[in-house]
Amino acid sequence: MADTGVVALGGDHVGNFGRPPTVPYRQDSTPRAMLDSTVVPTAIQGSLLTPPLPGDREVELMRYHGVDLHKKYVTVSVRDQAGAQIAFMGREVDISGYVGRLNGEDVVALEASAGALYWAERIGERGARCVVVDAYRFRIIRDSWQKTDRHDAVNLSLALWLAQTTGQVKLPVVWQPGPTVRELRRLTGMYEIINKQIRQLKNEVHGVLLDNGVRDQGVGEKLVESPGRTTELLASLALTPASRFCVQGALRQLLALGQEKEMLQRRLYWTGRPLDNDVRLLMGIRGITPLMALVFLSEVGDITRFSSARKMYAYLGVVPRVRSSGGTTRTGKINRASRYLARSLFTQVVPHLVGSSPSMGKFYLQLAARKGFGRARIAVLRKMFGVMRRMLLDGEQYRGIEGALYARKIRAYERELKKAGVEQEAA
Numbered sequence: 419m420a421d422t423g424v425v426a427l428g429g430d431h432v433g434n435f436g437r438p439p440t441v442p443y444r445q446d447s448t449p450r451a452m453l454d455s456t457v458v459p460t461a462i463q464g465s466l467l468t469p470p471l472p473g474d475r476e477v478e479l480m481r482y483h484g485v486d487l488h489k490k491y492v493t494v495s496v497r498d499q500a501g502a503q504i505a506f507m508g509r510e511v512d513i514s515g516y517v518g519r520l521n522g523e524d525v526v527a528l529e530a531s532a533g534a535l536y537w538a539e540r541i542g543e544r545g546a547r548c549v550v551v552d553a554y555r556f557r558i559i560r561d562s563w564q565k566t567d568r569h570d571a572v573n574l575s576l577a578l579w580l581a582q583t584t585g586q587v588k589l590p591v592v593w594q595p596g597p598t599v600r601e602l603r604r605l606t607g608m609y610e611i612i613n614k615q616i617r618q619l620k621n622e623v624h625g626v627l628l629d630n631g632v633r634d635q636g637v638g639e640k641l642v643e644s645p646g647r648t649t650e651l652l653a654s655l656a657l658t659p660a661s662r663f664c665v666q667g668a669l670r671q672l673l674a675l676g677q678e679k680e681m682l683q684r685r686l687y688w689t690g691r692p693l694d695n696d697v698r699l700l701m702g703i704r705g706i707t708p709l710m711a712l713v714f715l716s717e718v719g720d721i722t723r724f725s726s727a728r729k730m731y732a733y734l735g736v737v738p739r740v741r742s743s744g745g746t747t748r749t750g751k752i753n754r755a756s757r758y759l760a761r762s763l764f765t766q767v768v769p770h771l772v773g774s775s776p777s778m779g780k781f782y783l784q785l786a787a788r789k790g791f792g793r794a795r796i797a798v799l800r801k802m803f804g805v806m807r808r809m810l811l812d813g814e815q816y817r818g819i820e821g822a823l824y825a826r827k828i829r830a831y832e833r834e835l836k837k838a839g840v841e842q843e844a845a
Contacts, residue, residue, distance in 0.1 A: 479498075479499055479523060480499055480523055480524070480525055480582070481496055481497065481498060481499075481504070481523055481524045481525070482496070482497040482498075482524075482525050482527075482575050482578045482579040482582065483495070483496050483497075483520075483524060483525065483526040483527065483575060483578070484496075484497075484527050484570075484571045484572060484573065484574025484575030484576070484577075484578060485526055485527065485528045485529065485571065485574065486529050486567045486570040486571040486574065487528055487529055487531050487533065487534055487537065488531070488567075489532065489533070490511060491509045491510055491511045491513070492507070492510050492513055492516060493507065493508055493509065493510070493567040493568060493570070493571040494506070494507040494510060494516065494571055495568075495571040495572045495574065495575040495576075496575065497575045497576065497578075497579045499583075501576070501579045501580075501583070503572070503575070506568075506571075506572075508567070508568065513537065514540075517537065517540050517541055517544060518544070520541055520544040520545075520546040521544060521545050521546060522545040522546065523546075524544075524546040524547070525546065525547045525548075525578060525582060526541050526546055526547065526548040526549070526578075527548075527549055527551050527574045527575065527577065527578040527589065528541070528548055528549070528550050528551065529550075529551055529553050529570060529574060530550050530551060530552050530553055530592050531553075534550050534592075535550065535594055535595070535600065538550050538594055539594075549578075549589060549591045550591060550592040550594060551574060551589050551590060551591055551592070552590045552591065552592050553570075555590035556577075556589070556590050577589060593719065593720075593723060595719045595720075596719075598689070598690070598692045598693065599715075599716050599719050601689050602686065602689055602690055602712060602715070602716035603716050603717075605682060605685060605686045605689060606686065606712070606713050606716055606759055607759075608682060609679070609682055609683070609686065609709075610759055610762075612675055612678060612679050612682065613679070615671075615675055616672060616675050616676070616679070619642070619668045619671055619672050619675070620642040620672070622664070622668050623638055623641055623642050623665055623668050623669070624638045624642075626657070626661050626664055626665055626668075627641075627655070627657075627665075629661065630655070630656065630657045630658060630661050631656075632655060637651070637655070641665070641669060642669075642672060645669035645670070645672040645673040645676070646669075646673045648669065652665065652666070652669075681841070683709055683834070684834055684835075684837055684838035684841060685838065685841075686709060686712055687708055687709075687712070687831070687834050687835050687838050688835065688838035688839065688841075688842060690708075690712040690715070690716075691835075693712065693715050696711070696715055696810055697711045697712060697715070697831075698828065698831075699809055699810065699813070699815065700714065700715075700806055700809065700810075701824065701827050701828065701831065702815050702816040702819040702824055703771070703774055703802070703805075703806070703816045703818075703819075704770050704771070704773060704774040704818070704820060704823065705767035705769075705770025705771050705773075705774065706767070707827070708827075708831045708834070709763075710760075710763055710764065710767070713759055713760050713763055714760045714764075714803075714806065717733075717734060717757045717759060717760040718730060718733070718734070718760075718807075721807055721810045721811060722811070724807070727803075727804045727807055730803065730804075730807055731800050731803060731804075733757060734757060734758075734760055734761055734803060735752055735757065735758050735761050736752060736761055736796055736799050736800045736803060737752065737800070738751060738752055739751065739752070752796060760803075761799060764799050764802070764803075765795060765799065768782075768795045768798055768799070771798055771799075771802050772798060774816070774818050775817070775818035778798065778801070778802070778818075781797075781798070781801065782794050782797075782798050785797050
């Protein structure tokens with residue numbers, strides 16, 4: 419076996435990944451005994467490691483790494499093809515050095531945490547295979563009575579070895595998005611933060627005006643929608659000195675945030691250029707802007723990874739929770755433990771989605787009459803997300819596309835892309 423570098427056991431350099439350490443390390447009589455037999459990890463959608471078919475090919479000499487990732491160090495347990503632990507690193511601070519010693523003979527299970535996707539990419543660049551494990555769904559770690567870095571790493575390496583060699587364990591892995599999707603998710607996250615700040619500042623202005631007896635809501639709307647052109651209007655209002663100071667400060671921040679939001683939106687368009695064909699396809703639906711199309715695409719990532727529309731609905735948080743027991747089934751509120759940004763943005767344009775086709779409008783009105791407008795809105799989102807999924811899979815335009823409206827949206831989109839290109843060149 420190739421020499422892949424020196425690893426540490428308890429901080430001392432003791433040998434290579436490929437041969438047992440010289441420092442004694444107590445092992446159980448069988449590695450499988452380290453797993454709690456009553457705890458079975460649940461498999462979720464993702465690229466699960468599948469066991470090799472016996473007798474179909476030669477057995478590969480592999481090493482199986484369980485990595486408990488922290489900000490400043492990693493704890494690593496390494497097993498050989500037989501499942502015996504051959505190395506253990508309790509506190510490896512040189513993460514780059516550890517990753518640099520990996521090669522095609524290594525398979526790594528990396529516990530999901532901050533920076534996990536970054537290191538998964540670096541591991542992949544070394545030719546090693548890497549899966550990111552969701553610790554919240556990996557019950558061996560989540561329900562462990564002894565929660566330590568050492569036990570987490572050991573359990574990860576053991577579960578990885580079992581998943582690869584016997585198939586007795588399926589790892590709940592996290593889907594690893596590509597660079598474009600990751601960049602879009604970073605930008606859309608910042609976009610949501612800016613939107614939240616804008617909403618808070620607008621509410622603050624309206625509240626201050628009400629406290630000073632300004633009951634006309636239209637006055638507040640003019641102030642917050644045009645913060646840079648309301649000096650005369652603000653001067654005409656009878657406000658206390660403290661109130662006037664607070665409103666002026668809020669308007670200055672709204673003006674700055676508005677400019678930042680425009681720049682961020684153009685950066686989103688520029689970053690999403692690899693998805694341009696899909697963006698133009700989804701823009702054929704009334705109410706869907708380029709920004710909303712990019713948010714949807716960044717949220718779902720690879721549309722083909724969802725084997726059914728319902729799994730995608732659950733991922734986007736537009737299905738209700740269901741409790742069924744003793745022949746009684748109860749449906750509750752929507753599952754909010756999901757990626758929510760697409761649901762949040764699309765909820766704001768439900769009236770446009772409803773008007774995108776006669777069948778969608780009829781569906782919405784009939785459901786609203788029976789179950790209320792709240793459930794009807796979520797049902798429209800669910801139905802529209804299903805339509806978008808089918809459009810992306812088949813590459814077909816929306817059947818209710820409006821030619822003139824679509825052409826205007828495309829021209830506006832291309833103008834913003836051009837501005838974004840100019841900004842990138844200037845930077």
